[in-house]
Structure formats: structure tokens, C-alpha cells
Amino acid sequence: MISLNTVRIDPVAEEGREIFDVTSGEAGGRLMVTRGTGRRVREALGEVLERLPSGGVLYVDTRRVELMDYSFADEALGILASRVAGGEYGERRVVLVEEDRELLENVEASLRQRGLAMIRVDEPGAAPEIVGEVPEHLVETLRTIYDAGSITNADLAAKLGLNHTAMNNRATRLVKLGLIHRHKNTAAPGGRQYSYEGIA
Amino acid sequence: MRTQLELNIRRKGAMRGILTLGSLDPAFMGAEKVDGGSVVLDLRTVEFVEPAGLCGLAALLEFLISRSRLVGVRLSGHNVPAYLERMDFFRLFGHRIETNVDVSSLEERRRGSPGTLQELINFHSEEEIPGIINRISEILTNKDYRLRERAAICATLSEICANAVEHGRSPFGAYAAVQAYQHIVSGGRERRGEEVLVAIADGGVGVRETLSRNPKYAEAGTDNDALRHALQMGVSGTGEIGRGGGLAVVGQISARAGGSLSLRSGSGRITYYGDRTNSRNVPTFPGTFVRVSLPRIASSDQPLSKTRKPKAEN
Structure with missing residues (x-):
């Protein structure tokens, strides 16, 4: 697990952020097993996600879940992460709220199988961590963006010693994985420029 | 035609008398030849049943019941029949097989x-x-x-x-x-x-x-x-x-x-x-x-x- 070392205060109070307690709702419970259950929870999460404004973040809170099996983790969270990464929810993002405990291993295994990752926090506002798989060469980029809070492509490129195009490619990959936000700064000197920020 | 199916129950050592999945192998082999007649499964040397043996026995019986006119199960002693009763075995199979065990006497003594x-x-x-x-x-x-x-x-x-x-x-x-x-x-x-x-x-x-x-x-x-x-x-x-x-x-x-x-x-x-x-x-x-x-x-x-x-x- 990789820590991203950024602490921000009460991010969920911001507009467009919502917490979904997985134990609540019709499909919810403390013992989360089988793909069927996972599918129903994913559908419930998808509905909430679609209602969020563009750029919104859904905090999926599994802290009250006592146990989940691999099938549930893959169906509920692995496939959700895959759809976020596939652009199905536009600029909306998902953050996992869970402590570092054994239950997380199933989520980790599913995301690694899929070559995907999610941002995880112990609680909303706590330091973001990565669960799953982020390509080695992107980890430093991700960490630098989270350390900075918000950073332009030019500043990021300077920090990491990369040219702007290479920097843009790397950050774009992280945007597509659903791990960061990207904004377009039209007023930037030299015209259009991207800036990036963490989602949690 | 009547077929008798044997088990491989150890007579010595730590695994003595235990019905494991492996001990069912001779019966699994013999079951393939069963076709239409009656079949008897002899469990009289079993002193102890472990879950894999129990699930294997259930799958074996399902196979035999689908292929034969009559399936008999022979048990001996009290502990194994009582255990099988506590494990709901007779609830699932009692009416589908013939046994030498009086199941009603076990039900009276039933406890968790x-x-x-x-x-x-x-x-x-x-x-x-x-x-x-x-x-x-x-x-x-x-x-x-x-x-x-x-x-x-x-x-x-x-x-x-x-x-x-x-x-x-x-x-x-x-x-x-x-x-x-x-x-x-x-x-x-x-x-x-x-x-x-x-x-x-x-x-x-x-x-x-x-x-x-x-x-x-x-x-x-x-x-x-x-x-x-x-x-x-x-x-x-x-x-x-x-x-x-x-x-x-x-x-x-x-x-x-x-x-x-x-x-x-x-x-x-x-x-x-x-x-x-x-x-x-x-x-x-x-x-x-x-x-x-x-x-x-x-x-x-x-x-x-x-x-x-x-x-x-x-």
C-alpha cells in the first residue's frame, strides 16, 4: 500500500461529495458475499454516482462491513472501478473509505486482477492511500499531485524533470484511472494549460 | 442385480475408522458400474465421519439413487448413526435410502x-x-x-x-x-x-x-x-x-x-x-x-x- 501523505479537512462537506454506507440500503449488510449481492450494491452505487454533478466524488464506506468475499469485492468494487476508468461516469470519481484490515485484501486482489486502483482513506478527510495497482512510473506523479493539493502540468513537469508532453501523458493516464481530477486553465500564461488535483 | 460397494477405511493409525473423501474412492469406482439394480454401501467399519466424507457420501448417494432401483446403507454402532442424524443426513436421505438404523430412536435423543x-x-x-x-x-x-x-x-x-x-x-x-x-x-x-x-x-x-x-x-x-x-x-x-x-x-x-x-x-x-x-x-x-x-x-x-x-x- 502506498501512502499519499496529504491531509485535508472535511472534504465531504464540499458540494458534489457524498458518502454511501455499504451496510445501508436494500442490498446492504454486514456480511457481503456473492456476485449477486455485489451486483446489487454496485447498481445502488451507480445510481448515486450518476446523480452527482460532474467532478463529484462518491465515498464508498465499507467500514461497517464485517466481511466480504472476493466475488463480492470484484463485482461491487472491481467492476465499479473498471467502469469509472472506462469513462462511464464522466468526471465523477469514487473513493473507498476503509481501514487497513484483512477485508481490504479482497478489494486489492480484485483491483490488481483488473490492473486498476482506487484511492482509499481511513475516514473522510484522512490521508489518501492507493489500493490496487498503479503502474510503477505513475506512482511518483500521483504522489506529487496529492502532495501539492493542486498543481499545473508545467509545475508538475518541472518537479519531476519531464517534458510537458510526457507529463501530460502520465497525468492523463491517472485521470483515466479515476485517481485524480483535471481542470483546464484557459487563462494560464501561454494559453491553455491543465492542472491536476487529488480527489480525496 | 445387487452390487455391494466397498470403502477404504483405515484399520490402524490416526485415520483409523474415519470416513474421509479418499476412503470413498473404491465406492466411487464401483458406482460407475451400477445400472438399474440395487446397491448396498457398507459403512459398518466407519467410526467417525468428517465433513468432506459426509459431502462425498451425499454426492455418491445422489449418483446411486439416480441409477439404481434401491440404495441401501449399512451402519453399525451408535455414534455414527447419531452423528449422521445430528448432521441432518437422515432428513435429506432417510426417505430415499434403506438403512438398518432405526432413525426414529435417534430423533428422540437428538441434541446439538x-x-x-x-x-x-x-x-x-x-x-x-x-x-x-x-x-x-x-x-x-x-x-x-x-x-x-x-x-x-x-x-x-x-x-x-x-x-x-x-x-x-x-x-x-x-x-x-x-x-x-x-x-x-x-x-x-x-x-x-x-x-x-x-x-x-x-x-x-x-x-x-x-x-x-x-x-x-x-x-x-x-x-x-x-x-x-x-x-x-x-x-x-x-x-x-x-x-x-x-x-x-x-x-x-x-x-x-x-x-x-x-x-x-x-x-x-x-x-x-x-x-x-x-x-x-x-x-x-x-x-x-x-x-x-x-x-x-x-x-x-x-x-x-x-x-x-x-x-x-x-
Whole structure:
């Protein structure tokens, strides 16, 4: 697990952020097993996600879940992460709220199988961590963006010693994985420029 | 025509008198020849039944009942019939087989078995699994199992139950049973503890045929080759990404507990211990049989339970 070392205060109070307690709702419970259950929870999460404004973040809170099996983790969270990464929810993002405990291993295994990752926090506002798989060469980029809070492509490129195009490619990959936000700064000197920020 | 099916019950040593899955092999072999007549299964040398033996027996009986006019089961003594009754065996099979046991006398004496975590249960679909898991989780909570132990047992059971009904296409669905034994856990110095055994049997197409639907494993080779593949992360019949993780995770859970995961399918049987995998050939029989051992070692700073038993008892 990789820590991203950024602490921000009460991010969920911001507009467009919502917490979904997985134990609540019709499909919810403390013992989360089988793909069927996972599918129903994913559908419930998808509905909430679609209602969020563009750029919104859904905090999926599994802290009250006592146990989940691999099938549930893959169906509920692995496939959700895959759809976020596939652009199905536009600029909306998902953050996992869970402590570092054994239950997380199933989520980790599913995301690694899929070559995907999610941002995880112990609680909303706590330091973001990565669960799953982020390509080695992107980890430093991700960490630098989270350390900075918000950073332009030019500043990021300077920090990491990369040219702007290479920097843009790397950050774009992280945007597509659903791990960061990207904004377009039209007023930037030299015209259009991207800036990036963490989602949690 | 009347066929008599034999078992391979050890007469000596630590496994003496135990009905394991392996002890059913001669009967599995003989069952293929049964066609239409009556068949008798002689369990009189059995003194003790473990969950994998019980689930294997259930799958064997399903096979025999579908192929013969009459299926008889011979039992002896009191303990084994009483245990089978407590495990709901006669509720599921009593009206479908002939036995020399007076089941009604057992019912009167019926009481809960302290180590039984799940009686023999027959299920057919994934929708039934959350109910099974809720129930066993409650039993484990009442028996003061720690959350991580409970999670390991429940996740193991749910995952192999799901496999059984997903790939099964089994005429009788699947059977599962879970039992905890207090005994001396083998290996190294004498350690008192407990071992939880989770067992499942289905009558489906088996692992090799399921995997062969995936073009990558279409030429899976032997049943044992297919079983070894099935233990790997991400190997599944559909080849869909994200699939085929369940069994690998169950293998990790059992290995971490110091236990093992055994799979029997077709003519193959493998046991995975984390650092090594043993395999051997067995008589061909339809379906897939899974046995997971999850030892719980009593930690030294914790008072041990008073009821120390030298040998596992039903």
C-alpha cells in the first residue's frame, strides 16, 4: 500500500461529495458475499454516482462491513472501478473509505486482477492511500499531485524533470484511472494549460 | 442385480475408522458400474465421519439413487448413526435410502453437536448463499470466534459454495458441511487448538471441462493439470477479467491459517498447502469436491478450553 501523505479537512462537506454506507440500503449488510449481492450494491452505487454533478466524488464506506468475499469485492468494487476508468461516469470519481484490515485484501486482489486502483482513506478527510495497482512510473506523479493539493502540468513537469508532453501523458493516464481530477486553465500564461488535483 | 460397494477405511493409525473423501474412492469406482439394480454401501467399519466424507457420501448417494432401483446403507454402532442424524443426513436421505438404523430412536435423543457449524445442507443457487453465511456467522459469533476467524471461515464457505452452483450444472445442486474439532493440531510441538473443516460437493461437469470453455485452457491436459490451473489467480472458464480469484483467495486464507485446500474433480485430486501442492490420481467420478482445513491455534497467553480431547470426535 502506498501512502499519499496529504491531509485535508472535511472534504465531504464540499458540494458534489457524498458518502454511501455499504451496510445501508436494500442490498446492504454486514456480511457481503456473492456476485449477486455485489451486483446489487454496485447498481445502488451507480445510481448515486450518476446523480452527482460532474467532478463529484462518491465515498464508498465499507467500514461497517464485517466481511466480504472476493466475488463480492470484484463485482461491487472491481467492476465499479473498471467502469469509472472506462469513462462511464464522466468526471465523477469514487473513493473507498476503509481501514487497513484483512477485508481490504479482497478489494486489492480484485483491483490488481483488473490492473486498476482506487484511492482509499481511513475516514473522510484522512490521508489518501492507493489500493490496487498503479503502474510503477505513475506512482511518483500521483504522489506529487496529492502532495501539492493542486498543481499545473508545467509545475508538475518541472518537479519531476519531464517534458510537458510526457507529463501530460502520465497525468492523463491517472485521470483515466479515476485517481485524480483535471481542470483546464484557459487563462494560464501561454494559453491553455491543465492542472491536476487529488480527489480525496 | 445387487452390487455391494466397498470403502477404504483405515484399520490402524490416526485415520483409523474415519470416513474421509479418499476412503470413498473404491465406492466411487464401483458406482460407475451400477445400472438399474440395487446397491448396498457398507459403512459398518466407519467410526467417525468428517465433513468432506459426509459431502462425498451425499454426492455418491445422489449418483446411486439416480441409477439404481434401491440404495441401501449399512451402519453399525451408535455414534455414527447419531452423528449422521445430528448432521441432518437422515432428513435429506432417510426417505430415499434403506438403512438398518432405526432413525426414529435417534430423533428422540437428538441434541446439538458442539462442534457442528453447519449441518449437511443441500442448495441449488447463489441466492441461497447469503442466508447460509448469515447463519454460520451467527453461530461463530455465539461461540466467541474472533472477527478475522469468522471472516476466514465465512469467506471460504461462500466462495466455494458460489463456485459449486455457478459451474455446477449439477442434477442435485451442491452439499456443504462445516465442523470444528478440538484436538491436538499436528505439526511441530504439541499445540492444542481447533481445526475447522469446510467441505462441499457438487455433481457438475468438473473443473477440467469448466476451464476448457476458456480457449486458453481448452487443452488443459489431465484433471490434475486443470486443478493446478484453477488454483491460480485469475484463471476461469470464462476468461473474463476479474473472474477466477475466489479459489486463489481461499487457498491463501487456508495457507495463512496453516491449513490446506483440497480439490477433487474427474480423476484428479490436489492438496494445496501454500508452499507446496500434492496431487494424485483417483477413480473418475462426476462433480467437484472441495475440502478446506482452517486450523485455529490457541495462543499461549490465552487460557485453553477445558475440554481437551486426544482425538477428534464427532
